[in-house]
Amino acid sequence: MYAKIVVISVAFLQLASIAESNDIRLGIDTPRSRKIYSEIKEADPALWKRTDDIIINAPNNELITAVYITDLREYKDGEAFIESGGVGQKSVTIGLKSPTILRGYKFEIEVYASDPNAGYFSKGYAPYLQETQYARKF
Template sequence: MYAKLCQAIIVLVYVSSYANCNDIRLGFTSSQSKKIYSEIKQADPALWKRTDDVIINAPLNEVISAVFVTDLRDDKDGEAYIESGGVGEKSVTIGLKSPSILRGYKFEIEVFTNNPNAQYFSKGAAYYPEMYPRKY
């Protein structure tokens, strides 16, 4: 009984410490996913709140499958949010904001895409309708 109580307390402390950060984890990656954007965005402290918008567009006929934004500062009190677009769309706009004046931010942004039509292409087999004529 005591061991289960200790495990529950450890899980509760871990979850409460992780729930305090503003990281974004949307979507999922698969073996067909392609990373189209990976950058660390950083703003130095200033006399005003630092804000920035990052716009990422998917290439050609691909759609966004995952968006990961991680706050890299020790106190993890910066704000990151999705302004428009996102998973399943052709673009995503991510807003970044420092927590207060005289503070900056540091975020790592990763965006992955998938080609929704890739499942219809085959590397081995091909179907040619003229090979199998119809009988009328």
């Protein structure tokens, strides 16, 4: 009985620690993805609640495959959210807020993108053109 209570309490503590984090993990960075944005955004404490918007655009034909936002402050009480765009889009707008007045924020933002058409077309060799069958003419 005692072992079951310990296991349940440990599982509950792990769940509670996950629920309090405001980190965002959207999408996955595949081997074809490349990092198009990586920066630590930091705001100093002020007499008002600090808010900022960051707009990240994917270059050329690329689409965003992953957005990772990590709160680097000790208590992880800053707010980060996706305002528009995101995974599968050409751009993403990220909103950052400090938790209260006289508090700042510190977030690490990483955005990955890949070209959805890259690698699907090759120059020269086309095996489907080599082994064609033609109708017989009599």
